[in-house]
Amino acid sequence: MTGYVLRRIVQAAVVLLLVSVIVFVMLHELPGGTARAVLGERATNVAIEQFNKQNGFDQPLPVQYWRWLDQIVHGDLGFSFKQNESVSQLLADRLPKTMLLAGTSVLLALLVSIPLGFVQALRRNRLVDYFLTAMAFVFYSTPAFWLALVLITLFAIQLRLFPAQAPQGSIGQIVAEPGGMVLPVLTIALVSIAFFSRYVRSSTLENLLQDYVRTARAKGASTWRVAFGHVLRNALVPVVTLVGLSLPFVFAGTLISEEIFNYPGMGLLFYNAAVARDYPVLLGVTLVVGAATVVGSLLADICYGLLDPRVRLARR
Amino acid sequence: MDSAATTRGREGRRGSIVRGPRRVAAAAAAALAVLVALSACGSGSSSSGGGTRTGGTATLALPPGTTPDFIFPLVDGAHYSVANIEQFQRLMWRPLYLYGENGKPLVNEPASLAEAPMFSQGNTQVTITLKPYMWSDGQPVTSRDFTFLFNLLQANKANWAAYLPGDLPDNVKSVQVQGPTSFTLILDHAYSPAWFEGNQLSQLMPIPQHAWDKTSAGGAVGDYDTTAAGAKAVYDYLMSEAKQPATYATNPLWQVVDGPWKLSEYRTDGYAAFVPNKQYSGSAKPKLDKFVEQPFTTEQAELNVLRSGGIDYGYLPQPDVSQAGAIESQGYDFSPWVSWGINYMPFNFANPTVGPIFKQLYFRQAMQMLIDQNGFVSNLLKGYGWPTNGPVPIKPDNPYVSSYVKSQPYKYSQSGAESLLKAHGWTIHPDGVSECTGQCGAGVPTGAKLEFPLIYASGDTITSQEVQAWKSAASRVGIQFDLSEAPFNQVIADASPCTPGQTCSWQIVYWGGGWLYGVNPLPVGDQQFLCGAGANFGSYCDSTNDANIHGVQTEAGLDVMTRFEDYMAQQLPVLWMPYRPYQLSMIKKTLKGVVQSPILSLTPEDWSYSK
Numbered sequence: 053m054t055g056y057v058l059r060r061i062v063q064a065a066v067v068l069l070l071v072s073v074i075v076f077v078m079l080h081e082l083p084g085g086t087a088r089a090v091l092g093e094r095a096t097n098v099a100i101e102q103f104n105k106q107n108g109f110d111q112p113l114p115v116q117y118w119r120w121l122d123q124i125v126h127g128d129l130g131f132s133f134k135q136n137e138s139v140s141q142l143l144a145d146r147l148p149k150t151m152l153l154a155g156t157s158v159l160l161a162l163l164v165s166i167p168l169g170f171v172q173a174l175r176r177n178r179l180v181d182y183f184l185t186a187m188a189f190v191f192y193s194t195p196a197f198w199l200a201l202v203l204i205t206l207f208a209i210q211l212r213l214f215p216a217q218a219p220q221g222s223i224g225q226i227v228a229e230p231g232g233m234v235l236p237v238l239t240i241a242l243v244s245i246a247f248f249s250r251y252v253r254s255s256t257l258e259n260l261l262q263d264y265v266r267t268a269r270a271k272g273a274s275t276w277r278v279a280f281g282h283v284l285r286n287a288l289v290p291v292v293t294l295v296g297l298s299l300p301f302v303f304a305g306t307l308i309s310e311e312i313f314n315y316p317g318m319g320l321l322f323y324n325a326a327v328a329r330d331y332p333v334l335l336g337v338t339l340v341v342g343a344a345t346v347v348g349s350l351l352a353d354i355c356y357g358l359l360d361p362r363v364r365l366a367r368r
Numbered sequence: 369m370d371s372a373a374t375t376r377g378r379e380g381r382r383g384s385i386v387r388g389p390r391r392v393a394a395a396a397a398a399a400l401a402v403l404v405a406l407s408a409c410g411s412g413s414s415s416s417g418g419g420t421r422t423g424g425t426a427t428l429a430l431p432p433g434t435t436p437d438f439i440f441p442l443v444d445g446a447h448y449s450v451a452n453i454e455q456f457q458r459l460m461w462r463p464l465y466l467y468g469e470n471g472k473p474l475v476n477e478p479a480s481l482a483e484a485p486m487f488s489q490g491n492t493q494v495t496i497t498l499k500p501y502m503w504s505d506g507q508p509v510t511s512r513d514f515t516f517l518f519n520l521l522q523a524n525k526a527n528w529a530a531y532l533p534g535d536l537p538d539n540v541k542s543v544q545v546q547g548p549t550s551f552t553l554i555l556d557h558a559y560s561p562a563w564f565e566g567n568q569l570s571q572l573m574p575i576p577q578h579a580w581d582k583t584s585a586g587g588a589v590g591d592y593d594t595t596a597a598g599a600k601a602v603y604d605y606l607m608s609e610a611k612q613p614a615t616y617a618t619n620p621l622w623q624v625v626d627g628p629w630k631l632s633e634y635r636t637d638g639y640a641a642f643v644p645n646k647q648y649s650g651s652a653k654p655k656l657d658k659f660v661e662q663p664f665t666t667e668q669a670e671l672n673v674l675r676s677g678g679i680d681y682g683y684l685p686q687p688d689v690s691q692a693g694a695i696e697s698q699g700y701d702f703s704p705w706v707s708w709g710i711n712y713m714p715f716n717f718a719n720p721t722v723g724p725i726f727k728q729l730y731f732r733q734a735m736q737m738l739i740d741q742n743g744f745v746s747n748l749l750k751g752y753g754w755p756t757n758g759p760v761p762i763k764p765d766n767p768y769v770s771s772y773v774k775s776q777p778y779k780y781s782q783s784g785a786e787s788l789l790k791a792h793g794w795t796i797h798p799d800g801v802s803e804c805t806g807q808c809g810a811g812v813p814t815g816a817k818l819e820f821p822l823i824y825a826s827g828d829t830i831t832s833q834e835v836q837a838w839k840s841a842a843s844r845v846g847i848q849f850d851l852s853e854a855p856f857n858q859v860i861a862d863a864s865p866c867t868p869g870q871t872c873s874w875q876i877v878y879w880g881g882g883w884l885y886g887v888n889p890l891p892v893g894d895q896q897f898l899c900g901a902g903a904n905f906g907s908y909c910d911s912t913n914d915a916n917i918h919g920v921q922t923e924a925g926l927d928v929m930t931r932f933e934d935y936m937a938q939q940l941p942v943l944w945m946p947y948r949p950y951q952l953s954m955i956k957k958t959l960k961g962v963v964q965s966p967i968l969s970l971t972p973e974d975w976s977y978s979k
Contacts (some may be wrong), residue, residue, distance in 0.1 A: 054614040088857075089861040094902065098533070100902075103446075133446045136447060142636070208672065208676045209676050220639060221639070314672075315665070363500075
């Protein structure tokens with residue numbers, strides 16, 4: 053197992069390096085100049101030249117990349133032109149917020165969707181299954197931004213139960229106002245519940261048809277023991293992989309919540325940096341999200357191996 | 369929608385099988401219920417009745433992407449914005465002359481740091497006397513604070529975003545200190561007093577020499593600024609401190625202010641909270657306990673909070689203006705914020721292919737006559753806008769705009785545009801592409817076609833509607849636009865003035881925001897229309913215009929301004945487009961004293977809540 057993990061870590065590092073090269077080249081191939089985009093419409097030609105010189109944009113692309121890579125190796129992600137802040141500080145400020153939002157949403161979604169999907173499978177083609185399937189399709193097909201606006205109109209403006217915006221400030225201040233997180237979390241969770249519950253349902257159904265279930269029943273195991281002792285654990289194996297791979301989508305989903313609920317997290321940081329051509333921030337966020345995806349995938353594989361001994365055996 | 373609720377009341381027929389999952393579901397529901405139960409409470413206070421009271425907090429909603437993020441008043445290019453200068457730094461450090469007086473683009477004398485400037489020696493010298501102000505640490509504001517600023521500017525002018533070669537500090541030969549609060553600037557030649565006060569002196573704000581003249585955090589304060597090397601070192605130190613926004617509210621440097629407000633809290637997302645500077649020497653002392661600038665990620669997020677009553681001074685996105693009545697009924701006043709600016713769309717005169725066409729005045733006139741500015745205002749802007757007819761805005765009321773500019777020289781007329789083109793050798797193909805079949809002007813070849821790519825800024829509905837409407841009108845006389853959208857920053861990056869050796873492919877661009885005469889309130893056009901100016905995107909160059917601009921800068925009186933603006937309005941260096949308010953403000957009825965400055969500066973020291 054240790055060798056397997058080490059191999060995966062080396063692979064992850066190579067993937068990240070490739071991602072950084074691709075993103076770096078693509079960003080610098082965008083039409084128009086960074087200096088004008090950063091300095092604005094009032095910038096003089098002198099100011100533009102000075103900006104390019106100060107930031108090394110007058111150097112060849114490989115030189116710029118090498119310098120950036122050198123900074124990264126030394127723990128320096130660069131400095132945001134537009135936001136007047138080091139990229140590390142920006143990430144330190146925004147990443148916990150997005151992790152809180154995404155993590156809470158995914159956790160809530162899993163807590164709800166696993167039992168829902170499991171119940172649907174156990175009671176397949178019954179009223180409860182039809183009803184929950186219909187609900188899942190409704191939420192899965194609902195655009196997140198529209199769902200957010202409906203939640204705000206209902207709970208913030210009509211009923212005045214929750215604020216229309218997420219708590220502001222540091223992560224501590226946000227945690228101290230959990231009521232403000234209800235609507236942003238619900239927006240992401242409701243869509244994710246629909247997504248995850250469908251997977252749990254189909255995975256459970258698949259396992260219910262397996263020989264080991266019939267064998268267990270034949271040996272006199274109770275329905276309870278079959279369902280929770282055997283089927284549930286096996287049905288969750290693909291869900292673990294799914295959660296790991298869904299991280300980029302969850303990050304994308306947080307952008308909607310961040311925009312509508314005034315919650316400045318990683319999604320908005322990246323979006324605004326892209327619009328402003330804030331290259332250091334773009335590269336920093338890409339690196340972090342790329343690392344999160346690779347690590348998420350790695351963790352999913354490790355969990356997969358832990359849950360299913362056959363995986364470990366097959367890799368030897 | 370409430371799927372958690374649907375899971376709670378459902379009973380399974382085979383209880384033993386569903387009990388387990390139901391427990392999990394119940395646990396999830398309970399967790400959600402706890403989250404729900406811990407909802408945040410609303411805040412804010414208001415009362416109605418006559419008179420006002422002291423105290424209270426006013427929260428201002430900032431537009432998306434326009435948050436303050438730079439505190440040092442010698443702003444560099446990347447942070448040269450209204451949000452940083454007019455709506456952040458000016459609250460703490462007052463310029464010699466603050467513009468924006470009762471909704472007009474004129475000097476606000478009571479809020480300015482100095483008495484009116486005294487020009488002498490044929491306008492080659494100007495003497496300035498500071499009002500008796502104190503810094504927040506109890507030290508007086510003196511001439512030395514001005515010379516400190518000026519020395520830093522001279523040594524670091526290339527880094528100062530407002531620097532234009534030939535202007536400040538180049539045009540000041542020396543500074544003669546007359547006394548503790550009086551000094552004289554010796555100028556390199558005569559200048560128009562109105563231009564020098566409005567566009568030069570208004571950018572200068574004394575900074576606390578006794579606290580900032582050092583080269584490191586632990587170093588002693590000295591007179592380092594009196595040498596060029598020392599001034600650079602001081603500037604570098606202050607810039608390094610300014611690049612740590614997380615410390616803005618705690619760094620002792622930034623707590624030494626002469627403006628009405630001190631920064632009490634700052635977050636790197638742009639949130640800023642101010643408390644009154646108890647030493648403030650101006651006549652209007654703050655009455656609020658606290659003034660807050662609240663950043664918003666999107667206009668939609670701001671609108672949601674506004675609708676729920678969570679902001680004191682917010683805005684309606686222009687496309688949502690129909691909601692004004694509903695929000696007014698929740699205790700807000702609707703008040704469009706008229707800013708001091710113009711809107712336009714530049715041609716690229718330097719484009720080797722179509723530049724010769726753009727250089728024909730008749731063609732520019734025809735293009736302008738196809739823009740139905742009044743129709744755009746009434747239909748697209750729902751009446752909340754006004755035409756731009758020249759380089760001087762027609763709103764708000766001001767002494768600079770001429771009757772010719774007000775008269776809108778090129779009114780919407782498709783037939784007029786068609787006649788102009790026909791008269792100059794073009795064969796018109798309505799809804800097709802018109803073609804040059806005669807003498808169309810110098811450099812325009814026979815067979816040239818009227819089709820142009822047009823790049824405009826994405827993300828704004830009105831901008832998109834304007835170019836679509838213009839495309840439709842132009843098509844009827846055989847002018848075709850190939851429209852494409854790009855983010856604002858890309859549009860202005862693409863539209864950079866062409867330099868020798870550069871491929872210069874863009875033809876027409878529209879970023880939608882035009883030009884705000886904020887920090888340079890006298891609308892002289894030297895940055896947009898002078899030959900070779902940095903923001904002269906289309907490389908327009910006309911010696912008569914250059915002479916006119918020079919006249920506005922050097923000669924006293926309004927005649928030169930009229931000459932300049934009338935010529936520009938007639939010559940069409942750009943296509944004039946309708947201008948709209950900075951924002952459609954929604955201000956709580958209980959918040960009194962708000963006057964929206966066309967320069968976009970904020971004076972919350974004038975605000976108070978009704979009793």
